[in-house]
Amino acid sequence: MDSLLAARARGITKCFGDVVALDGVDLDVARGQIHGLVGPNGAGKTTLLGLLLGLSVADGGSLEILGTPVRRALTAPDGVAGFVDGPGLYPSLTARQNLTALAALRGRDARTAGVDDVLDQVGLTDVADDQARGFSLGMRQRLGLAAALLTRPRLLVLDEPSNGLDPAGKRHVHGVLTRLAADGTGVVLSSHRMDDLQALCSDVTILATGRVVFSGPLGKLAAEHRELDYRLLTPDPHTARRLAAEAPGIRIVDDAGARHDADALILRALVPALDEFVARLVGAGVALRELAPVVSPLEAAFLALTEPQESGR
Numbered sequence: 001m002d003s004l005l006a007a008r009a010r011g012i013t014k015c016f017g018d019v020v021a022l023d024g025v026d027l028d029v030a031r032g033q034i035h036g037l038v039g040p041n042g043a044g045k046t047t048l049l050g051l052l053l054g055l056s057v058a059d060g061g062s063l064e065i066l067g068t069p070v071r072r073a074l075t076a077p078d079g080v081a082g083f084v085d086g087p088g089l090y091p092s093l094t095a096r097q098n099l100t101a102l103a104a105l106r107g108r109d110a111r112t113a114g115v116d117d118v119l120d121q122v123g124l125t126d127v128a129d130d131q132a133r134g135f136s137l138g139m140r141q142r143l144g145l146a147a148a149l150l151t152r153p154r155l156l157v158l159d160e161p162s163n164g165l166d167p168a169g170k171r172h173v174h175g176v177l178t179r180l181a182a183d184g185t186g187v188v189l190s191s192h193r194m195d196d197l198q199a200l201c202s203d204v205t206i207l208a209t210g211r212v213v214f215s216g217p218l219g220k221l222a223a224e225h226r227e228l229d230y231r232l233l234t235p236d237p238h239t240a241r242r243l244a245a246e247a248p249g250i251r252i253v254d255d256a257g258a259r260h261d262a263d264a265l266i267l268r269a270l271v272p273a274l275d276e277f278v279a280r281l282v283g284a285g286v287a288l289r290e291l292a293p294v295v296s297p298l299e300a301a302f303l304a305l306t307e308p309q310e311s312g313r
């Protein structure tokens, strides 16, 4: 047992009839870590999150939640909260009544349970007395998160929490998750939004057809020896283009399908070759206005790691 881990899975398998949803999955989620789960449709993300929440049991492998082995029973492990496939809410109750009812189920009254506080944290104070039935997807997601917060979880499990969120909702949710993690809660969330994962997570696990194809720090993905396309903006594209054509390890790929304007070059390179090229540019007196990957390292890794397997299905 490892008490520093909020969740530890080893060799987890889960089948639905002939479908192998999870095939020998390992997962480590440290306490205080926001861990992203990413993968193509049907990769097994929701199935894995369901196991962490005690909604189903694995066919094989071992699972520890908050240092305690999970038994083969369908119960939410102590200290775990969250939801898959959208939060369960009472549509005819208001947001506040939903949370008050949940608190009452745990033998607490709304005030001591902190109902107003969690409504404020997710940015729903203004609609606290509106029926959940009229809530948009993003508002339901935030209310579901508020419900999870009421239990003061030490492991929070969320399936696509960014679905339907407007920018203000996203800011609230990101703030809540970041604060929880800073207080030592492990957070596991799935998302198809690479920008969200990049902004929130320290670590990611990439699943493809039920198998882990990468698990580790986001920084490791960026540092992997993989060429990325970079967009370079300069006031002197003519000279930059000439120097790029001469530079070792640099390919000009302006027609790579990325947005393009006259002052920009799209270059494909490994990081060391790019570093050397930038030094050459600066040495030649060519100013740099912008240099950034066309797609994030996470998205590039996601495509590189999952596309071959997908096409082989």
Ligand SMILES: Nc1ncnc2c1ncn2[C@@H]1O[C@H](COP(=O)(O)OP(=O)(O)OP(=O)(O)O)[C@@H](O)[C@H]1O
Pocket: 016, 019, 020, 021, 039, 040, 041, 042, 043, 044, 045, 046, 047, 048
């Ligand atoms: N209850 C079930 N009965 C039968 N098959 C299921 C069930 N739940 C999941 N599956 C299958 O298991 C595989 C993994 O599904 P899962 O929902 O975990 O993937 P996912 O990565 O969450 O996908 P998405 O990104 O589309 O939500 C899929 O092939 C799916 O069809």
